[in-house]
Amino acid sequence: MKTIPLLSVEEPVITCSTCAACCCRLEVMLITDTGVPERYIDIDDWGGEVMLRLDDGWCAALDRDTMMCTIYDKRPLICREFETGAPECIDERHGITTAYR
Numbered sequence: 001m002k003t004i005p006l007l008s009v010e011e012p013v014i015t016c017s018t019c020a021a022c023c024c025r026l027e028v029m030l031i032t033d034t035g036v037p038e039r040y041i042d043i044d045d046w047g048g049e050v051m052l053r054l055d056d057g058w059c060a061a062l063d064r065d066t067m068m069c070t071i072y073d074k075r076p077l078i079c080r081e082f083e084t085g086a087p088e089c090i091d092e093r094h095g096i097t098t099a100y101r
């Protein structure tokens, strides 16, 4: 019996530099104080502090031209723990593929 070699399908490289900051549209709760400036903080329906999002859906602290975080050193804990390439990241990227720059 002939063995058919498996095709090698290369996975696309997942990197934030080629992403439209998809995860920066999620609700980000502030559960520790990392020094986020007041102007970027909103209060959700349950009274908790969250990152403010603008009408376009993205976090107010995101630079719309570069799609980079403008408060990277002070970003919330949840942003620090959001892992590039993790299932949640891939889900977000698939969710708004039309927004890719």
Ligand code: SF4
Binding pocket: 014, 015, 016, 017, 019, 020, 021, 022, 023, 024, 082, 083, 084, 085, 089, 090, 092, 093
């Ligand atoms: S963590 Fe994932 S979803 Fe967030 S900017 Fe990076 S590649 Fe995009």
Ligand code: SF4
Binding pocket: 023, 024, 025, 028, 051, 059, 060, 061, 062, 063, 068, 069, 070, 071, 072, 075, 076, 079
């Ligand atoms: S604080 Fe920065 S990393 Fe976190 S959601 Fe906003 S722009 Fe993205």
